Amino acid sequence: MTFQDLNLIEPILGALKTEGYTIPTPVQSKAIPLILNRKDVLGSAQTGTGKTAAFAIPIIQLMCEAGKPFRGKRPIRSLILTPTRELAIQIGESFRTYGRNTSLRYRVIFGGVSQHDQVRELNSGVDVLIATPGRLLDLINQRHIDLGNIEFFVLDEADRMLDMGFVHDVRKVIALLPKRRQSLFFSATMPNAIIKLSDTILVNPSRVQVTPVSSTVDSIDQVVYFVDKKNKRHLLKDILNDRAIQRVLVFTRTKHGADKVARDLTKSGIKSQAIHGNKSQNARQAALAAFKSHRTRVLVATDIAARGIDIDDLTHVVNYDLPNIAESYVHRIGRTGRAGATGKAIAFCDTEEKEYMKDIQKLIGKKVSEVKGHNYPLTGDGALVAPQRPRLQNRPRNGRNSFPGKRSMVHPKT
Numbered sequence: 001m002t003f004q005d006l007n008l009i010e011p012i013l014g015a016l017k018t019e020g021y022t023i024p025t026p027v028q029s030k031a032i033p034l035i036l037n038r039k040d041v042l043g044s045a046q047t048g049t050g051k052t053a054a055f056a057i058p059i060i061q062l063m064c065e066a067g068k069p070f071r072g073k074r075p076i077r078s079l080i081l082t083p084t085r086e087l088a089i090q091i092g093e094s095f096r097t098y099g100r101n102t103s104l105r106y107r108v109i110f111g112g113v114s115q116h117d118q119v120r121e122l123n124s125g126v127d128v129l130i131a132t133p134g135r136l137l138d139l140i141n142q143r144h145i146d147l148g149n150i151e152f153f154v155l156d157e158a159d160r161m162l163d164m165g166f167v168h169d170v171r172k173v174i175a176l177l178p179k180r181r182q183s184l185f186f187s188a189t190m191p192n193a194i195i196k197l198s199d200t201i202l203v204n205p206s207r208v209q210v211t212p213v214s215s216t217v218d219s220i221d222q223v224v225y226f227v228d229k230k231n232k233r234h235l236l237k238d239i240l241n242d243r244a245i246q247r248v249l250v251f252t253r254t255k256h257g258a259d260k261v262a263r264d265l266t267k268s269g270i271k272s273q274a275i276h277g278n279k280s281q282n283a284r285q286a287a288l289a290a291f292k293s294h295r296t297r298v299l300v301a302t303d304i305a306a307r308g309i310d311i312d313d314l315t316h317v318v319n320y321d322l323p324n325i326a327e328s329y330v331h332r333i334g335r336t337g338r339a340g341a342t343g344k345a346i347a348f349c350d351t352e353e354k355e356y357m358k359d360i361q362k363l364i365g366k367k368v369s370e371v372k373g374h375n376y377p378l379t380g381d382g383a384l385v386a387p388q389r390p391r392l393q394n395r396p397r398n399g400r401n402s403f404p405g406k407r408s409m410v411h412p413k414t
Contacts, residue, residue, distance in 0.1 A: 006032050009061050011101035016057075019097060025050035027210040032058050035184065040205040042198050043186040049210050052094045052156075055080075055184050059152050060099045062182075063127060066151075074105070074125040075149035081131060081173060082156045083164050085110040085281055086288070091156065092130045104128060111135040113281045119144050133161075133169035140176065147176045155201060158187035158194050167197065174201060189327055220337040222345045224357060224368045226378035229350040232320060233264050235376045239346065240270055240298070245316050247291065250300045251332050253321035258300045261320060265298055272298035303328055311335070319347040322356040326363040351380050 003016050003024055016022075024032065027045045034041050035058035045051040059078055082088050092108035099106065105125060109118045110132040118135070122144055129136075129145070139145045153174075155161070161170055185198045185205070198205070227235050240248065252258045255276040265272035273287040273296050290296040292311060303323065317336045323329050329347075336343025347368065349357045361367055 001029050007036070008032075008057065009064060011064065012057055012061055012098055015098050015100050018100075025054075025210075027051050027208060028054045028057070030208045030210065031055065031184075034206045034208065035059070035182070036061065038062075038182055040182060040202040041184045041208055042202055042205040043184070043208040043210075044190050045186060045188065045208070045210045051186050052091055053098065054208075055154050055156075055186070056091070056094050057098050059128070059154075060095065060102060060104060062152070063104060064102050073123070074127060076126050076129045076145065076147065077149055078128040078152040078154075079131065079147065079150050079173075079177075080128070080154040080156060081133060081136070081161075081170065083132065083160045083166060084157075085112060085132060086284065087157060088130050088132055089285070095128055095130070099128075106130070109135050109139065110281070111138070115139065133166045133173065137169055137172060147173070148178060150177050150181055152182050152184070153177055153201070154184045154186070156186050158185060158197065159189045159191070162193055162197070167193075170197070171200070188331065219342045220333055220345050221343070222333065222347070222368045223371050224347040224349050225371050225374055225376075226349050227374075227376045228379055229352070231376035232348050232350070233261065235348065235374065236261070236318065236320065237265070237268055237270070238375055239318070240265070246297065247294065247311075247314060248298045248316045248318055249291075249314060249335055250298055250318045250320050251323075252300060252302060253323070255302055257321060258302055262298070262300045265300075270298055271296050272300060274300045276302045303332070315343055317343070317345045319345070322347060322349055322353040322360070324356055326356070326359040329360045330364065349378075351378065 001024060002022055003013060006024065006029070008016075027043065027049045028051075031041055031043055031051070031054040035055060041055075043051060043054070045054070063077060080088075080091055082091060088108050088110050092106055095104075095106040104127040106128045107118070107121045107126045108130045109115075109122075111134045115135070115138070119139065122129075122139070136145065140147070155170065161167065183201050183203070183205075185201055187194050187198075225235060236250070239245070250261060252261055255274075255278050258274040258276050262272040262274035273290060275284050275287045279287070287296065287299065291299040300320075314336050317333050319329065319332060323332065333343075333345035336345060347357070347360075357368070
């Protein structure tokens with residue numbers, strides 16, 4: 001199947017041809033016809049499967065086909081709600097790319113920056129609005145945004161919305177939408193809370209499921225280094241001595257850890273920058289732009305900040321700290337091996353993280369290959385490992401603010 005077979009209009013086909021896209025991904029080939037047929041869609045697709053295009057392309061086509069003439073300021077007809085600034089910006093770029101040959105207007109709004117320019121753009125008229133929940137509700141309360149004309153509503157990364165504590169904001173937004181609309185709901189995972197939320201949004205939805213979160217792309221080579229925590233920084237430098245590794249995305253558990261790793265690498269002459277929620281929006285976008293243009297070799301990120309990092313030729317991902325949620329590992333390594341390319345995922349595992357690695361291997365259904373004979377083998381940090389005690393449901397596994405089976409409820413700025 002090609003994009004030509006999906007009965008897309010010429011302006012969109014021309015834009016896709018300019019980008020060099022000819023074959024739709026599985027989620028695109030399944031979702032686009034349903035959306036064009038005006039179906040509500042419940043989509044389960046992880047990062048890197050092409051789901052942004054799966055909803056952006058048909059929305060652009062349906063809006064162009066409607067061709068409604070508006071007098072005065074054009075109303076907002078499509079709303080895409082997403083959890084993070086980076087992801088909102090990425091979605092906005094996708095709409096502009098696929099809709100470059102149309103007259104539709106697209107705007108992105110998010111918190112953490114002055115609202116002045118965003119309000120000015122809204123006042124000039126917007127067809128498609130991509131927003132994070134906090135800033136959206138803020139501008140609605142200030143009467144800068146009216147959702148009364150919404151025809152298409154997309155809730156993207158729904159599981160991350162719940163992780164970040166946005167469920168109440170999402171419900172407030174839904175209450176302001178017209179009853180007659182087409183709704184699209186995408187989530188990488190489908191726990192009961194997500195299913196219940198989808199029931200309040202969708203009407204007789206068609207289900208699209210592609211690449212379950214428990215699976216990892218076959219083209220990604222996964223390896224693990226068992227190493228003491230204090231030696232992780234030395235091991236990372238050893239790995240980066242291989243100049244063939246041109247660009248690396250490194251994940252840490254905390255914002256402080258991201259800054260520390262980036263500083264340490266920079267002192268060693270390896271161009272690195274950190275990206276996380278405490279950075280200003282301008283600083284985050286500058287760091288991402290430098291990484292995409294190869295001016296920075298290493299980008300060190302936390303999970304939340306990394307949502308929206310979409311780079312087709314990223315070859316290496318390093319889990320400097322293993323996540324305590326196994327699904328997060330799948331999302332992290334999905335940043336490489338995209339668009340049919342090969343990639344390598346490297347994990348560092350210290351004594352405290354061995355249980356996390358067991359959970360990861362259980363989820364993905366395969367054993368991650370161990371790299372032996374490196375310069376910093378695991379010794380246990382010179383301390384005896386305490387015997388395993390039965391886990392309580394809400395007991396932290398490692399003394400940090402992380403709980404088995406429960407994700408962080410930190411509510412970063414949006």
